[in-house]
Amino acid sequence: xxxxxxxxxxxxxxxxxxxxxxxxxxxxxxxxxGKPLWIKRGQKSAVSFTLGExxxxxxGALTHNHPSSRSLSLADLRLAKHAGLKRVYxxxxxxxVYVARVPAGVTEAAISRASAKAERQIRDWVMERIRSGxxxxxxxxxxxHHAVNLLLxxxxxxxxxxxxxxxxxxxxxxAVR
Numbered sequence: 001x002x003x004x005x006x007x008x009x010x011x012x013x014x015x016x017x018x019x020x021x022x023x024x025x026x027x028x029x030x031x032x033x034g035k036p037l038w039i040k041r042g043q044k045s046a047v048s049f050t051l052g053e054x055x056x057x058x059x060g061a062l063t064h065n066h067p068s069s070r071s072l073s074l075a076d077l078r079l080a081k082h083a084g085l086k087r088v089y090x091x092x093x094x095x096x097v098y099v100a101r102v103p104a105g106v107t108e109a110a111i112s113r114a115s116a117k118a119e120r121q122i123r124d125w126v127m128e129r130i131r132s133g134x135x136x137x138x139x140x141x142x143x144x145h146h147a148v149n150l151l152l153x154x155x156x157x158x159x160x161x162x163x164x165x166x167x168x169x170x171x172x173x174x175a176v177r
Contacts, residue, residue, distance in 0.1 A: 032059030057083035071145035
C-alpha cells in the first residue's frame with residue numbers, strides 16, 4: 001500500500017496520461033516530508049528532468065507511469081541513486097506497481113555493472129526458453145525488467161518490490177535462481 005500523498009500523485013500521473021496520450025510518461029515528485037511538489041509531462045518511454053528538478057528529488061519519492069506496464073529500467077535506478085531519492089516508483093497501465101530503493105554505499109557505477117551482468121544472464125536464460133517454445137516473446141518482453149530487478153535485489157544492489165496485475169509467470173522466479 002502506498003502513503004496517501006503518494007497514492008494521490010500516482011492517481012494524478014495516471015489521470016494526466018489517460019487524458020493526454022496513454023503512451024506518454026508522466027512523473028510526480030513528493031519531497032522528503034511527503035509534500036507533493038510537481039507533476040511533469042515526458043515523452044514516450046521517458047521523462048527528462050532539469051538540474052533544478054533533480055536537486056529537488058533528494059530524500060523524496062518519484063513516481064511515474066510506464067505505459068508498457070514493465071518494471072523499473074536501469075535509467076530509473078540510476079536516477080534514484082544520482083538524485084538521492086528515497087524511493088522510485090513505476091506504475092503500469094495495467095495497475096502493476098514497482099518500487100526500488102538504492103541502499104547507501106551502492107554507486108551508480110555498481111548499479112550499471114550489476115545491471116549489465118543481470119541483463120545478460122536473464123537474456124541468455126530467456127532466449128534459450130524462447131527458442132524451445134517454453135516462453136513467448138511478448139511474455140519475455142513484459143517480464144524481462146522485473147526478472148532483472150529481482151536478481152539485482154537478490155544481489156543487494158537494490159531493494160525492490162513489485163505488485164503485478166495478474167499472476168507472475170513461474171519462469172520469472174526460475175530465471176533469477
